[in-house]
Amino acid sequence: METNILQWIGYAASVIIALSMTMNSIVKFRWINLAGAITFSSYGFLIGALPVGFLNGFIVSVDIYYLITFYTKKELFETMEVRADNKYLLRFLEFHNKEIQKFFPGFRYKPEMNTISFFVLRNTAVAGLFLAHREDNNILKVGLDYVIPEYRDFKNGRFIYLRLRKKFINDGFDKVMTSGNSAKYVKYLRKIGFSADKKGMFVKVLDRSV
Secondary structure, three states: OHHHHHHHHHHHHHHHHHHHOOOOOHHHHHHHHHHHHHHHHHHHHHOOOHHHHHHHHHHHHHHHHHHHHHHHOOOOEEEEEOOOOOHHHHHHHHHOHHHHHHHOOOOOOOHHHOOEEEEEEEOOEEEEEEEEEEEOOOEEEEEEEEEOHHHOOOHHHHHHHHHOHHHHHHOOOOEEEEEOOOHHHHHHHHHOOOEEOOOOEEEEEOOOOO
């Protein structure tokens, strides 16, 4: 019985490690790999395989180090506004279209709709694209808020909807509105403070007092 339990711990550790290797996001990789390394290290010590235990214990410390570094390091966020017919913008949309469709099924670029178009830069690297337009005079209607896989850690969203809040308010917007086109996008919206209204749209009020 005890042997079977130990075997299942070993199997579980292997599955977790394998799962971590499928992650596009380096942060998700580190968290899942950390869980796998802890499980494998425990398994190694339980069966008396000290090299396995110590090796995975070392991997645990490495994962923790990089996670602490990630969450404590300061990054420079910037926006780079582009025209609706910008060639890089069009190429970016074409290149990432398959991934975009996962979060925004049926998305088609309508340049005439965009009154706000900018890339989000993290330490000068392009991390995402934000497209929106004015609706009913005071509503910022989001058409696309796409983040490339390597940067999907919610920092882009917090930058746009928290640090750029005053800019949007100064431009005359009272709220941001978007549709939850996919379960993944809805999860992202709720994480950064959006809530669903009676029509099924997701809304975030731009609080001037914050």
